[in-house]
Amino acid sequence: MVLFSDLNEHDFGQIHTPIDDLAYALDAVLFYEGEQALGVFTLRKGLVKLVRSTADGRERIVRVLRPGDVIGIEALATSHYDTEAVALTDISACRIPLSVLHHLSAHSPRLHLRLMQKWQHALKDADDWLAELNFGSARQRVAGLALKMRDAEQPQNTTLFSRQDMGAMLDLKLETVSREISALVRDGLLEPLDKSGRRYRIPNEKKLLSL
Secondary structure, eight states: OTTTTTOOHHHHTTOOSOOEEEEEOTTOEEEOTTOBOOEEEEEEESOEEEEEEOTTSOEEEEEEEOTTOEESTTHHHHSBOSSEEEESSOEEEEEEEHHHHHHHHHHOHHHHHHHHHHHHHHHHHHHHHHHHHSSSOHHHHHHHHHHHTBOSSOTTEEEOOOHHHHHHHHTOOHHHHHHHHHHHHHTTSOEEOSSSSOEEEOSOHHHHHTO
């Protein structure tokens, strides 16, 4: 339904290649940067990180995807993936062959429009990620990530990741991330909800925003 909600019965009749329904465990790789693309993924459940290698060999997390997002949409133009996609949690996803999307896009104005909308959303989300999370002090970056990763159904709660992943997202050292999270907890701006340091409650959003 992420891409096909606007299609009619005739459109669906043109799909002759199976769409794979897949499950991946935590840390599983959906595809690698530069790999020949088999298809485009739609994320049904869980979180996925997109990782890109820098010229000096470092890895940067350039975006985190949630249910409803499309993964690897750039492959429609290049037939290759621009990033490495890794499961941040156990996930379920659909893989739609490129041949299906190219055929439907050529024959269905509705799907073509939906693909363009998803592509524009992906570009905007990547720009927003860079603008919101890669500027400011270390504390502001960590606070920004906590706000960005709030739960849709319980916005007072947020889900963070391993300190190493957070460092790759925010361009900070692991030690810096750990220190800033501890400071936010000590100051009462984050309240731990589990022992693993992944789930937190945000007791005062305005204070966190004002850092």
